[in-house]
Amino acid sequence: MEKSYKEYLQHITTFIFDVDGVLTNGSLFISESGQLLRTMNVKDGYALKAAIQQGFKMCIISGGKNEGVKERLQALGIKDVYLGAHHKIEQLTTFLSENAVKPENVLYMGDDIPDLPVMNMVGLPTCPQDAVAEVKAIAKYISFKEGGKGCVRDVIEQVLKVQGKWEENYDAKA
Numbered sequence: 001m002e003k004s005y006k007e008y009l010q011h012i013t014t015f016i017f018d019v020d021g022v023l024t025n026g027s028l029f030i031s032e033s034g035q036l037l038r039t040m041n042v043k044d045g046y047a048l049k050a051a052i053q054q055g056f057k058m059c060i061i062s063g064g065k066n067e068g069v070k071e072r073l074q075a076l077g078i079k080d081v082y083l084g085a086h087h088k089i090e091q092l093t094t095f096l097s098e099n100a101v102k103p104e105n106v107l108y109m110g111d112d113i114p115d116l117p118v119m120n121m122v123g124l125p126t127c128p129q130d131a132v133a134e135v136k137a138i139a140k141y142i143s144f145k146e147g148g149k150g151c152v153r154d155v156i157e158q159v160l161k162v163q164g165k166w167e168e169n170y171d172a173k174a
Contacts, residue, residue: 005124005126005140005141006158008107008123008124008140009124009158009159009162009163010162010163011104011105011123012056012105012106012107012123012124012159012163013056013057013101013105013106014056014057014058014099014101014105014106014107015048015051015056015057015058015059015106015107015108015109015155015156015159016058016059016060016061016092016095016106016107016109016118016122017059017060017061017108017109017110017152018060018061018062018088018109018111018112018114018115019038019060019062019064019069020038020062020063020064020111021110021111021112021128021130021131021147021148022109022110022127022128022147022148022151022152023040023041023044023060023069023147023148023152024038024039024040024147024148025039025146025147025148025149026111026130026147026148027039027148036066037068038066038068038069039148040069040072040148041148041149041150041152041153043150043153044148044150044151044152045072045076046153047152047153047156047157047160048073048076048077048078048152048156049076049077050156050160050166051156051159051160052076053077054160054165056159057080057099057101058077058079058080059078059080059081059082059095060073060078060080060081060082060083061082061085061088061091061092061095061118062081062082062083062084062085063084063085063086063088063114064083064084065083065084066083069083070083080095080099082095086114087117088114088115088118089117089118089121092108092118092121102123103121103122103123104122104123105123106123106124107122107123107124107126107155107159108122108124108125108126109126109127109128109143109151109152109155110125110127110131110135111127111128111130111131111132111135111147112131112132112135113132113134113135115127115135116134116135116138119135119138119139120138124140124141125138126139126140126141126143126155127139127141127142127143128142128146128147128149128151129142129143129144129145129151130146130147131147141155143155
């Protein structure tokens with residue numbers, strides 16, 4: 001019998017997230033000048049910062065290249081932000097090696113086909129409610145929240161609560 005996703009939560013030390021479709025809702029607003037604009041959820045930001053404050057490792061691996069996204073994530077305290085990642089397994093391997101992290105201790109959240117190789121390698125592959133069918137098929141947990149609408153907060157909060165580290169985070173500001 002396969003383990004429930006909740007059995008993995010106690011062993012998570014590291015969170016890795018995609019951006020478009022996970023930290024954002026996947027929509028792009030295109031300005032008249034051609035700039036691509038995205039929106040992110042402040043509650044996700046709070047959870048990201050809270051996890052970092054509790055000593056969790058945090059990484060972002062995205063195919064997108066928006067510097068504004070990178071600045072926002074770094075302002076939250078995320079040092080490892082890989083943009084323009086078209087073969088995400090390469091960035092995952094580098095991050096794991098440089099940070100001495102075992103794949104089984106990683107929760108990864110992705111929503112689309114480019115996330116599949118990484119999801120197949122980590123201990124707890126997760127996805128937002130509105131992920132594509134192929135991703136949902138291999139996710140050990142599917143959030144009840146959609147991308148950009150609190151799915152990141154959902155998974156981080158669950159891990160921190162199981163590990164007894166959630167309530168200590170009242171000073172995190174997104």
